Amino acid sequence: MKASMLRSAATTLRRASSSSSSSSSSPSSTHLLRRSFSSDSNPDRKVAVLGAAGGIGQPLALLMKLNPLVSSLSLYDIFGTPGVAADVCHINTRAQVAGFMRDEQLGMALRGADLVIIPAGVPRKPGMSRDDLFNTNAGIVKSLCSAIAEYCPNALVNMISNPVNSTVPIAAEVFKKAGTYDEKKLFGVTMLDVVRAKTFYAGKAKVPVADVNVPVVGGHAGITILPLFSHATPKANLSDEDIKALTKRTQDGGTEVVEAKAGKGSATLSMAYAGAIFADACLKGLNGVPNVVECSFVQSTITELPFFASKVRLGKNGAEEVLGLGPLSDYEKQGLESLMPELKTSIEKGIRFANQ
Numbered sequence: 001m002k003a004s005m006l007r008s009a010a011t012t013l014r015r016a017s018s019s020s021s022s023s024s025s026s027p028s029s030t031h032l033l034r035r036s037f038s039s040d041s042n043p044d045r046k047v048a049v050l051g052a053a054g055g056i057g058q059p060l061a062l063l064m065k066l067n068p069l070v071s072s073l074s075l076y077d078i079f080g081t082p083g084v085a086a087d088v089c090h091i092n093t094r095a096q097v098a099g100f101m102r103d104e105q106l107g108m109a110l111r112g113a114d115l116v117i118i119p120a121g122v123p124r125k126p127g128m129s130r131d132d133l134f135n136t137n138a139g140i141v142k143s144l145c146s147a148i149a150e151y152c153p154n155a156l157v158n159m160i161s162n163p164v165n166s167t168v169p170i171a172a173e174v175f176k177k178a179g180t181y182d183e184k185k186l187f188g189v190t191m192l193d194v195v196r197a198k199t200f201y202a203g204k205a206k207v208p209v210a211d212v213n214v215p216v217v218g219g220h221a222g223i224t225i226l227p228l229f230s231h232a233t234p235k236a237n238l239s240d241e242d243i244k245a246l247t248k249r250t251q252d253g254g255t256e257v258v259e260a261k262a263g264k265g266s267a268t269l270s271m272a273y274a275g276a277i278f279a280d281a282c283l284k285g286l287n288g289v290p291n292v293v294e295c296s297f298v299q300s301t302i303t304e305l306p307f308f309a310s311k312v313r314l315g316k317n318g319a320e321e322v323l324g325l326g327p328l329s330d331y332e333k334q335g336l337e338s339l340m341p342e343l344k345t346s347i348e349k350g351i352r353f354a355n356q
């Protein structure tokens with residue numbers, strides 16, 4: 001790619017992502033590209049991707065290879081990782097890449113990891129709910145988390161596998177049983193909801209998308225996804241009808257993609273983007289960058305539920321602070337009340353499964 005083309009791509013990406021809900025300068029794929037060519041002065045960080053040969057795993061592997069905060073990139077799947085690793089490792093950026101395949105190599109893939117990202121498991125087809133994935137994905141997540149407890153008990157874990165509202169509680173229970181649970185280190189990745197809310201809000205409010213911030217709270221399925229457009233910036237004078245439509249589109253964003261893909265899976269590219277941004281925020285936190293704030297589904301006391309998505313301040317130990325919801329509009333209060341029973345059921349289902 002010519003230097004001018006690269007500069008132009010980097011500028012576009014910088015604009016797209018400088019609008020994170022972070023109260024500091026936010027991680028961005030712009031950074032990932034731009035800083036790929038800068039110095040290697042950051043501390044060594046090993047990132048493992050579990051499910052790295054999949055629809056999300058492959059573009060996520062690419063984006064993590066472009067991230068200058070990563071010194072070692074470990075790509076694990078039950079098949080296909082030698083090819084993905086061979087491909088990605090030719091990119092002239094800092095991270096040393098290694099591919100690992102099958103159970104017997106999982107320990108090597110994980111040993112020494114600072115951050116483990118899990119997009120392993122089956123995606124939805126049209127007509128399915130995320131909860132319909134539970135029977136397959138719960139077992140996958142449970143066994144991967146047992147291995148994390150054994151080989152890298154201090155790593156941060158970014159859970160992408162659905163249903164996130166249940167897989168995060170499953171992971172917590174597995175870690176508790178292993179005696180390695182640290183609630184600050186377990187994150188359900190809800191960043192795609194934030195990415196969507198920002199995109200849809202910018203379109204409706206006719207404001208530059210790069211300037212937009214919208215927190216999304218609750219969980220990651222249907223009505224449990226609650227975008228707080230009353231907190232959106234820049235402020236815009238949208239009608240109640242507009243806010244309802246934006247909320248519904250954000251809640252149905254995953255289904256919109258599943259239907260458009262017509263049986264060929266769910267969001268992969270936008271998820272890889274969102275996953276890479278959230279992973280970058282976690283790495284920045286670990287490296288001591290101040291005021292890194294993103295939304296995530298974490299152990300929480302801000303409602304009566306044991307897990308809840310809200311803004312989280314990321315630091316050297318992971319989730320240093322889980323931020324409260326702040327004032328809500330009447331519409332958001334209603335949404336919060338409606339989501340609680342479903343989210344509670346999904347959390348309890350995960351906990352029950354892990355303890356069977």
Ligand SMILES: NC(=O)c1ccc[n+]([C@@H]2O[C@H](COP(=O)([O-])OP(=O)(O)OC[C@H]3O[C@@H](n4cnc5c(N)ncnc54)[C@H](O)[C@@H]3O)[C@@H](O)[C@H]2O)c1
Binds near residue numbers: 050144
């Ligand atoms: N959190 C979110 O916002 C979000 C967004 C999109 C998709 N997802 C979820 O992410 C998951 C993956 O989606 P995808 O589109 O990449 O699916 P995919 O089928 O394309 O890829 C999944 C990968 O996981 C691998 N895998 C299966 N069992 C494994 C195991 N035990 N260990 C390691 N790898 C294993 C498969 O071999 C495959 O390569 C799905 O559950 C999907 O619902 C979550």
Ligand SMILES: O=C(O)C[C@H](O)C(=O)O
Binds near residue numbers: 124130162253257266
């Ligand atoms: O919708 C899905 O099944 C995948 C993911 O959770 C999404 O929000 O895109």
